[in-house]
Amino acid sequence: MKIGVFDSGVGGLTVLKALTKAYPHVDFVYLGDTARVPYGDKSAQTVIRYSLECAEFLMGEGIDLLVVACNTASSYALDVLKEILTIPVFGVLEPGVKRALQTTKNKRVGVIGTRATINSNSYKKLLETNGVEVFQKACPLFVPMVEEGILDGDIAKGVVAHYLKDIKDKNIDTLILGCTHYPLLKPIIEDFMGEGVNVVDSAECTAMEVASYIVGGGTSTLNLYFTDRSPGLDFLIELILEKPVDYQLLTLPCKV
């Protein structure tokens, strides 16, 4: 069995890592669209177009199941991909929401993500239909901060406090990390939010969600593709996967 995973860049490797840990015998092919990252400040139309191109490439690799690791792409393109593709397609939103609904006691949940994800209200809608009050916050500096490798220390703590101070006052008991990069900041986010707040990492929940679709094994191959060798790419791959992994470069069709 071969699982395809795509993201706007390297952040989706947090999801890939959870998947490879959960299903070590399965084959994986990962595409990070580093040439066009970030998706988080693009329009819905552009995010959908890019997502279709990523999916088309992965379908050509013979995948049996697709995981859209990017929260922004999941927010805007998941329905289109589900409609077009003939294989099971998973996003990262529903698994995170499911976990949040299991953990919240006071039905007050926070969601943080890119501007595009927060503006789409995708998490909010899913949570509200389940009777939950939602407090959202876009945290645009988190992605570049992670990409700079700033995961702790005064700068990181200051930025976390800057974005999360309002949400902290809202008496939430659950906070969804609605962006691929945020699991890397989980320790300092948990620290800032305090013990009463359960921080939900969509990456782990998504890996569990696909469990019933895993049929047969594979040869444990892991093929990584990126659309640009950006300066920090090797550093970030090693930071997230905790080891250096080889990759190939490719160019996606760009029908502007």
Ligand code: DGL
């Ligand atoms: N992968 C994106 C997400 O999860 C974050 C980076 C970007 O803006 O493209 O929303």
